[in-house]
Amino acid sequence: xxxxxxxxxxxxxxxxxxxxxxxxxxxxxxxxxxxxxxxxxxxxxxxxxxxxxxxxxxxxxxxxxxxxxxxxxxxxxxxxxxxxxxxxxxxxxxxxxxxxxxxxxxxxxxxxxxxxxxxxxxxxxxxxxxxxxxxxxxxxxxxxxxxxxxxxxxxxxxxxxxxxxxxxxxxxxxxxxxxxxxxxxxxxxxxxxxxxxxxxxxxxxxxxxxxxxxxxxxxxxxxxxxxxxxxxxxxxxxxxxxxxxxxxxxxxxxxxxxxxxxxxxxxxxxxxxxxxxxxxxxxxxxxxxxxxxxxxxxxxxxxxxxxxxxxxxxxxxxxxxxxxxxxxxxxxxxxxxxxxxxxxxxxxxxxxxxxxxxxxxxxxxxxxxxxxxxxxxxxxxxxxxxxxxxxxxxxxxxxxxxxxxxxxxxxxxxxxxxxxxxxxxxxxxxxxxxxxxxxxxxxxxxxxxxxxxxxxxxxxxxxxxxxxxxxxxxxxxxxxx
Amino acid sequence: xxxxxxxxxxxxxxxxxxxxxxxxxxxxxxxxxxxxxxxxxxxxxxxxxxxxxxxxxxxxxxxxxxxxxxxxxxxxxxxxxxxxxxxxxxxxxxxxxxxxxxxxxxxxxxxxxxxxxxxxxxxxxxxxxxxxxxxxxxxxxxxxxxxxxxxxxxxxxxxxxxxxxxxxxxxxxxxxxxxxxxxxxxxxxxxxxxxxxxxxxxxxxxxxxxxxxxxxxxxxxxxxxxxxxxxxxxxxxxxxxxxxxxxxxxxxxxxxxxxxxxxxxxxxxxxxxxxxxxxxxxxxxxxxxxxxxxxxxxxxxxxxxxxxxxxxxxxxxxxxxxxxxxxxxxxxxxxxxxxxxxxxxxxxx
Ligand SMILES: Cc1cc2nc3c(=O)[nH]c(=O)nc-3n(C[C@H](O)[C@H](O)[C@H](O)COP(=O)(O)OP(=O)(O)OC[C@H]3O[C@@H](n4cnc5c(N)ncnc54)[C@H](O)[C@@H]3O)c2cc1C
Numbered sequence: 001x002x003x004x005x006x007x008x009x010x011x012x013x014x015x016x017x018x019x020x021x022x023x024x025x026x027x028x029x030x031x032x033x034x035x036x037x038x039x040x041x042x043x044x045x046x047x048x049x050x051x052x053x054x055x056x057x058x059x060x061x062x063x064x065x066x067x068x069x070x071x072x073x074x075x076x077x078x079x080x081x082x083x084x085x086x087x088x089x090x091x092x093x094x095x096x097x098x099x100x101x102x103x104x105x106x107x108x109x110x111x112x113x114x115x116x117x118x119x120x121x122x123x124x125x126x127x128x129x130x131x132x133x134x135x136x137x138x139x140x141x142x143x144x145x146x147x148x149x150x151x152x153x154x155x156x157x158x159x160x161x162x163x164x165x166x167x168x169x170x171x172x173x174x175x176x177x178x179x180x181x182x183x184x185x186x187x188x189x190x191x192x193x194x195x196x197x198x199x200x201x202x203x204x205x206x207x208x209x210x211x212x213x214x215x216x217x218x219x220x221x222x223x224x225x226x227x228x229x230x231x232x233x234x235x236x237x238x239x240x241x242x243x244x245x246x247x248x249x250x251x252x253x254x255x256x257x258x259x260x261x262x263x264x265x266x267x268x269x270x271x272x273x274x275x276x277x278x279x280x281x282x283x284x285x286x287x288x289x290x291x292x293x294x295x296x297x298x299x300x301x302x303x304x305x306x307x308x309x310x311x312x313x314x315x316x317x318x319x320x321x322x323x324x325x326x327x328x329x330x331x332x333x334x335x336x337x338x339x340x341x342x343x344x345x346x347x348x349x350x351x352x353x354x355x356x357x358x359x360x361x362x363x364x365x366x367x368x369x370x371x372x373x374x375x376x377x378x379x380x381x382x383x384x385x386x387x388x389x390x391x392x393x394x395x396x397x398x399x400x401x402x403x404x405x406x407x408x409x410x411x412x413x414x415x416x417x418x419x420x421x422x423x424x425x426x427x428x429x430x431x432x433x434x435x436x437x438x439x440x441x442x443x444x445x446x447x448x449x450x451x452x453x454x455x456x457x458x459x460x461x462x463x464x465x466x467x468x469x470x471x472x473x474x475x476x477x478x479x480x481x
Numbered sequence: 482x483x484x485x486x487x488x489x490x491x492x493x494x495x496x497x498x499x500x501x502x503x504x505x506x507x508x509x510x511x512x513x514x515x516x517x518x519x520x521x522x523x524x525x526x527x528x529x530x531x532x533x534x535x536x537x538x539x540x541x542x543x544x545x546x547x548x549x550x551x552x553x554x555x556x557x558x559x560x561x562x563x564x565x566x567x568x569x570x571x572x573x574x575x576x577x578x579x580x581x582x583x584x585x586x587x588x589x590x591x592x593x594x595x596x597x598x599x600x601x602x603x604x605x606x607x608x609x610x611x612x613x614x615x616x617x618x619x620x621x622x623x624x625x626x627x628x629x630x631x632x633x634x635x636x637x638x639x640x641x642x643x644x645x646x647x648x649x650x651x652x653x654x655x656x657x658x659x660x661x662x663x664x665x666x667x668x669x670x671x672x673x674x675x676x677x678x679x680x681x682x683x684x685x686x687x688x689x690x691x692x693x694x695x696x697x698x699x700x701x702x703x704x705x706x707x708x709x710x711x712x713x714x715x716x717x718x719x720x721x722x723x724x725x726x727x728x729x730x731x732x733x734x735x736x737x738x739x740x741x742x743x744x745x746x747x748x749x750x751x752x753x754x755x756x757x758x759x760x761x762x763x764x765x766x767x768x769x770x771x772x773x774x775x776x777x778x779x780x781x782x783x784x785x786x787x788x789x790x791x792x793x794x795x796x797x798x799x800x801x802x803x804x805x806x807x808x809x810x811x812x813x814x815x816x817x818x819x820x821x822x823x824x825x826x827x828x829x830x
Contacts, residue, residue, distance in 0.1 A: 103743050181782055183739030183742075187802060193632060217678035243650030283697075372618075407616070431614065437811075
């Protein structure tokens with residue numbers, strides 16, 4: 001009943017073309033890019049502005065109906081997965097760049113604007129928006145805020161959280177508010193910082209104020225081949241230990257290289273065990289000095305190719321950014337995992353993953369943000385051959401391995417639906433209950449994107465996996481109580 | 482009370498009745514609202530151990546009562562530092578205190594503040610719950626980021642017990658150039674330096690000079706300094722110029738406020754002295770008296786009172802910004818009985 005009433009109310013307020021309720025059309029909203037999870041929502045609304053978002057959220061709150069915001073649906077953790085009795089609030093019609101302010105180096109944009117369109121609008125002033133997820137041509141800034149998205153260049157520049165000055169949000173009861181301010185100084189708690197990365201569970205973003213940076217004066221890029229992922233990992237550590245902060249250090253293993261070479265003409269050596277793409281940017285002198293140091297540190301490389309021009313650099317990046325999709329050529333199906341290990345344990349992590357893959361009888365390709373220790377193992381499998389469950393188990397085991405090595409379940413894709421059941425591996429009950437206090441402060445009724453981040457008995461069975469102590473706890477360095 | 486371990490801290494919070502107030506080294510005791518009298522003081526300076534440091538991972542975990550200067554001394558032999566240079570650091574400010582006040586210095590231009598450097602926290606809530614968030618890796622989006630939430634919480638949400646920070650390399654060389662200019666010119670000059678893509682690590686306008694500091698390789702900083710308008714400062718003059726920036730915090734009445742960068746001239750008009758991170762719009766402002774504080778608050782939403790003369794009855798916070806109701810809701814969930822830091826956010830709650 002509530003849903004019928006709600007639909008009528010939404011149609012009255014947003015107009016017939018602001019509400020989708022026919023089953024065929026609703027199906028296009030049943031999943032994000034983690035396509036294994038699918039739920040057709042009861043309704044989809046397409047608000048045209050912040051006022052209509054508030055109207056829609058308030059109506060859901062009044063009817064006690066759960067809702068989830070949706071940007072481009074490129075999320076990889078099932079963050080935008082609807083509930084069957086709930087509403088999807090699509091931000092696709094809020095795609096206006098409200099203002100680019102070159103004097104104060106910022107832009108005000110609606111949440112449905114794509115990440116790349118911000119940089120395109122800023123380009124006229126020599127400015128750009130720094131965080132660069134590989135999905136930047138399609139993913140929205142609202143989704144980026146929700147996921148605290150990263151990208152290859154976050155090693156030097158930081159993540160979404162470091163580049164957002166303020167957000168306008170509609171709170172889960174329909175109240176509009178602003179978090180953050182005109183500058184990175186807030187009077188009181190950093191509610192903006194708590195909101196960014198909250199995976200759509202604390203409210204719906206209706207505008208974002210982002211910082212813009214001047215494009216760097218110089219960019220230098222090299223691709224270095226190594227005879228094993230271990231030696232490549234050691235080179236990453238050596239670069240960082242030399243006090244160098246590259247803009248990016250990305251690694252691909254042989255399987256990933258093979259896939260990429262088939263998909264695009266990136267020119268990587270098909271026989272090398274691993275390649276590192278290392279990029280430095282900044283003032284010319286500084287980059288030249290540091291680039292010389294990087295090449296000196298890469299002595300273990302079997303071959304170093306320095307991009308001679310922008311075109312060759314673009315080719316390296318085309319290869320890197322095409323890697324996920326290219327892996328589709330090697331295997332009918334694959335899972336993308338996203339975990340983080342302390343950088344010094346990269347070699348160990350890759351060796352353990354290889355061993356686990358062997359044991360499972362599956363192949364794993366690695367393409368990742370090596371500078372941050374942010375792994376993206378791609379578990380290749382075939383649905384047709386009935387390998388789904390084995391592959392899923394391997395993928396989860398890899399994420400949990402990251403925690404065991406002192407890292408994290410997710411570096412950028414989020415917990416969402418996908419890894420909620422693994423959260424107790426990383427956090428104790430008290431940790432999670434404390435996080436839920438924050439959620440309850442924003443959303444006492446629990447209607448805003450329910451079922452994400454936190455393990456629930458329904459999702460995980462009665463007993464989610466047990467908490468295991470952090471390695472530093474086991475070593476007696478830190479104590480939990 | 483001065484607990485020496487996390488367990489002692491937890492017990493102290495749980496087993497003491499009535500209101501509590503958290504104190505680090507006391508270097509920001511005058512910030513924000515005055516705690517109501519009668520609260521039991523919990524001092525964190527007994528929690529001052531280095532917990533874990535692996536230079537190659539560029540992360541470090543410390544107990545919250547560790548003074549930042551001591552932490553810097555531990556990191557320096559490894560060619561590393563915490564990229565945080567709040568003015569109160571030399572006075573002994575603790576890591577936990579700097580996080581709780583969200584304090585920062587000129588390096589905020591390039592590295593942000595505590596919110597951008599903290600990658601994990603352990604906190605003790607008013608009911609004795611011990612909770613962690615984040616972890617020991619720089620890139621991490623698992624769970625809510627309570628470390629950021631506690632930035633600027635002034636001890637009202639819980640006691641920060643442990644902090645994990647990211648570290649940065651110490652620069653091989655630094656160079657500062659001083660350009661005499663007024664506030665209007667400072668905004669323009671800062672914009673031009675950024676447009677020239679010279680990447681200063683700090684751009685601070687103070688006492689009629691725009692200070693641009695470069696860090697990096699020796700020849701690169703020299704060349705960048707050479708093309709920057711103004712006078713390159715030698716070692717002693719450089720130290721003195723940055724000392725003056727820090728000194729602004731020592732004036733009688735001081736606020737920290739955030740504005741659009743081009744609003745600096747308005748801020749400066751109401752100030753006796755300003756240390757302004759001009760390109761990001763965060764200013765430490767010394768003013769003549771309460772009336773000027775009120776004027777800044779009338780114009781800007783995010784103003785934090787850092788220092789006022791003894792006996793001043795100026796309320797610590799001005800008109801509530803739009804997120805204050807949400808702050809109250811968070812406070813209610815974390816500390817329903819209102820035990821922690823009562824008075825710090827008066828008159829907001
Ligand atoms: C090929 C590919 C490459 C990728 N590469 C990267 C990468 O390099 N780095 C990276 O970090 N991620 C990457 N991703 C993941 C994804 O693109 C990001 O998480 C992105 O931020 C999601 O944006 P979206 O607009 O698609 O959000 P959606 O998938 O629609 O939603 C994601 C989450 O955000 C919430 N949300 C969306 N809009 C709003 C809003 N306005 N208000 C509140 N909550 C909202 C949703 O409820 C959901 O929880 C990649 C994905 C793909 C498919």
